[in-house]
Amino acid sequence: MDQLIKFLESEGVDKALLAGVRAFREKYPTEPENEARVPDPEYFYYGKNTWELALAAILAGKNLLLAGPKATGKNVLSENLGALFGRPVWNVSFHINTDASYLVGTDTYDGTRVSFRPGPIWLCAANGGFGILDEINMAKNEALAVLHAALDFRRSLDVPGYEKTDLRPETRFIATMNYGYAGTRDLNEALTSRFAVLDMPVITEENLQKLISRRYPTISVKIRDQLVKLYAELERKAESAEISDAALDLRGLLDAIALMEQGLPSGSALDMCIVNKSFDAYERGLIRDVIAARIPTDLKRGDVFPA
Numbered sequence: 174m175d176q177l178i179k180f181l182e183s184e185g186v187d188k189a190l191l192a193g194v195r196a197f198r199e200k201y202p203t204e205p206e207n208e209a210r211v212p213d214p215e216y217f218y219y220g221k222n223t224w225e226l227a228l229a230a231i232l233a234g235k236n237l238l239l240a241g242p243k244a245t246g247k248n249v250l251s252e253n254l255g256a257l258f259g260r261p262v263w264n265v266s267f268h269i270n271t272d273a274s275y276l277v278g279t280d281t282y283d284g285t286r287v288s289f290r291p292g293p294i295w296l297c298a299a300n301g302g303f304g305i306l307d308e309i310n311m312a313k314n315e316a317l318a319v320l321h322a323a324l325d326f327r328r329s330l331d332v333p334g335y336e337k338t339d340l341r342p343e344t345r346f347i348a349t350m351n352y353g354y355a356g357t358r359d360l361n362e363a364l365t366s367r368f369a370v371l372d373m374p375v376i377t378e379e380n381l382q383k384l385i386s387r388r389y390p391t392i393s394v395k396i397r398d399q400l401v402k403l404y405a406e407l408e409r410k411a412e413s414a415e416i417s418d419a420a421l422d423l424r425g426l427l428d429a430i431a432l433m434e435q436g437l438p439s440g441s442a443l444d445m446c447i448v449n450k451s452f453d454a455y456e457r458g459l460i461r462d463v464i465a466a467r468i469p470t471d472l473k474r475g476d477v478f479p480a
Contacts, residue, residue, distance in 0.1 A: 201343040210261030219380035241373030273319040301341035306348035324367035440470025
C-alpha cells in the first residue's frame with residue numbers, strides 16, 4: 174500500500190483523496206484471515222484524472238462500472254483499487270451461463286446434510302471485500318437481478334431459506350465491461366443506475382512510457398519509445414479499420430518485452446505476443462509491416478536491455 178500511495182503522490186493525485194484512503198484503511202483494517210486475498214499488483218494504473226474519479230466514487234460509498242474498449246486498463250485499475258484500500262478481492266468472470274446460484278450461493282449435500290455453499294458475491298458481502306465483476310455485460314440480465322438489492326441503498330442479500338445478509342460498510346463492487354465483444358449485451362437501466370460509470374480512456378503515449386519504464390527500468394529508452402509509437406500506430410490503424418483490434422493488446426506488448434528480456438529475438442517475441450493474435454494471414458502480414466517500420470526483427474537482449 175505504501176508503494177502505491179507514493180506512486181499516486183508522484184502522479185499528483187489529489188491529497189485530500191489520498192487522505193481519505195488512509196482514513197478508510199484505518200477504519201477498516203485488513204483482517205489477517207483475508208490478507209491473502211488483498212491484491213499485490215504487478216502493474217500500476219497510469220492516469221491521474223481516472224484515479225481521482227475512481228477514488229472519489231469509492232470513498233463516497235459508490236460502486237464503479239469501468240466501461241470502455243479493450244486495452245484501457247480496466248482490470249489493472251480494479252486490482253489497484255483493491256490493493257490501495259487493503260480489501261480482500263473476489264473476482265467473478267461473467268459468461269452467458271452465469272446464474273444467480275453461482276453468484277450468491279446454493280444448497281449442497283456434503284454426504285450427511287444439506288448446507289449452504291456461499292458464492293463469491295455472498296463472501297464479498299460478508300467479508301467487506303471488493304467484488305470485481307469482470308465483463309458484467311456477458312451475463313444475462315435476469316441472472317444479474319440478484320445483485321440489485323446488494324448494489325442499491327438496501328445493501329443486502331436475501332437468500333431464500335437463509336437469513337438476510339447485510340453488506341459490511343466497506344464492501345464495494347467494481348464492474349468492467351468492453352464495448353463490442355462477441356456475446357456482450359447492453360446492461361439494463363436498473364443495473365446501470367446502481368453504478369457510478371467511469372468511461373476509461375486509452376492510455377497516452379507519455380503514460381505508456383512510464384508504465385514500461387517502471388516495469389522494465391533497464392530497457393533502452395530508444396527501444397521503449399519505438400514500442401510506444403508502435404502501439405499508437407496499431408491503435409490508429411485499428412480505429413480506421415485497417416486492421417482489427419486483435420493486435421491492439423497492451424498485455425501483449427508488455428509480454429513481448431518480457432520475452433525479449435528472456436533472450437528471445439524481438440521479431441519472435443512480437444510475433445508470439447502481438448502478430449499471432451490475429452488468425453487471418455493477410456492481416457498478420459499488415460501487422461508485421463507496421464512492426465517492421467519501428468522495430469528490427471533481429472534485436473537481441475543486449476540491444477533491448479543494454480548493460
